[in-house]
Amino acid sequence: MKRLTLAAIMLLTALGMMAEKKCIVVYFSATGTTAKLAKEIAKDKDAALWEIVPAEPYTDADLDWRNKQSRSSLEMADPEERPMIKMCTNIMPYEEVYLGFPIWWGICPRIIDSWLENNVEMLEGKPIHLFCTSGGSGIDGAVTYLKKGYPSLKFDIKK
Numbered sequence: 001m002k003r004l005t006l007a008a009i010m011l012l013t014a015l016g017m018m019a020e021k022k023c024i025v026v027y028f029s030a031t032g033t034t035a036k037l038a039k040e041i042a043k044d045k046d047a048a049l050w051e052i053v054p055a056e057p058y059t060d061a062d063l064d065w066r067n068k069q070s071r072s073s074l075e076m077a078d079p080e081e082r083p084m085i086k087m088c089t090n091i092m093p094y095e096e097v098y099l100g101f102p103i104w105w106g107i108c109p110r111i112i113d114s115w116l117e118n119n120v121e122m123l124e125g126k127p128i129h130l131f132c133t134s135g136g137s138g139i140d141g142a143v144t145y146l147k148k149g150y151p152s153l154k155f156d157i158k159k
């Protein structure tokens with residue numbers, strides 16, 4: 001019982017701390033590179049941090065882009081794919097959003113669509129600053145894709 005109370009207090013404190021921040025850094029990272037960058041940005045901007053965690057984690061085999069039948073290849077080949085996310089994000093208290101992801105096949109992974117579709121109404125009117133990591137591709141393909149897919153949202157590239 002004592003442990004439960006302590007856990008509840010810690011959770012409420014963490015939520016309270018998150019709610020005080022004006023911006024939030026939301027990211028997906030399959031192998032940790034984007035996570036590292038997201039943490040640096042959150043520190044730099046004094047922002048809250050939220051990881052988009054897939055309900056089913058990606059294995060190394062899932063991420064094998066050389067295999068046309070791997071999970072990531074199948075997801076990226078199907079524009080309608082929306083991988084499930086483990087937990088919802090409360091975007092409401094934040095005025096500004098940073099959204100980061102690894103580039104997959106020149107754009108953002110489909111789980112970013114899952115997240116945007118879940119949050120689109122709450123994101124309307126808020127600036128969404130995009131950032132990415134990649135093996136060399138730039139972010140422009142993802143920006144074009146996202147602007148086309150979510151015309152009611154205000155995307156720009158993180159400066």
Ligand SMILES: Cc1cc2nc3c(=O)[nH]c(=O)nc-3n(C[C@H](O)[C@H](O)[C@H](O)COP(=O)(O)O)c2cc1C
Pocket residue numbers: 028029030031032033034035063064065072073101102103104105106107133134135136137138
């Ligand atoms: C399925 C898949 C597709 C990828 N496609 C690209 C790509 O089109 N261009 C590129 O430069 N890098 C590509 N990469 C490399 C990742 O963008 C890069 O390793 C990224 O930093 C990984 O970030 P993470 O560790 O946060 O998952 C791809 C990686 C995977 C797993």
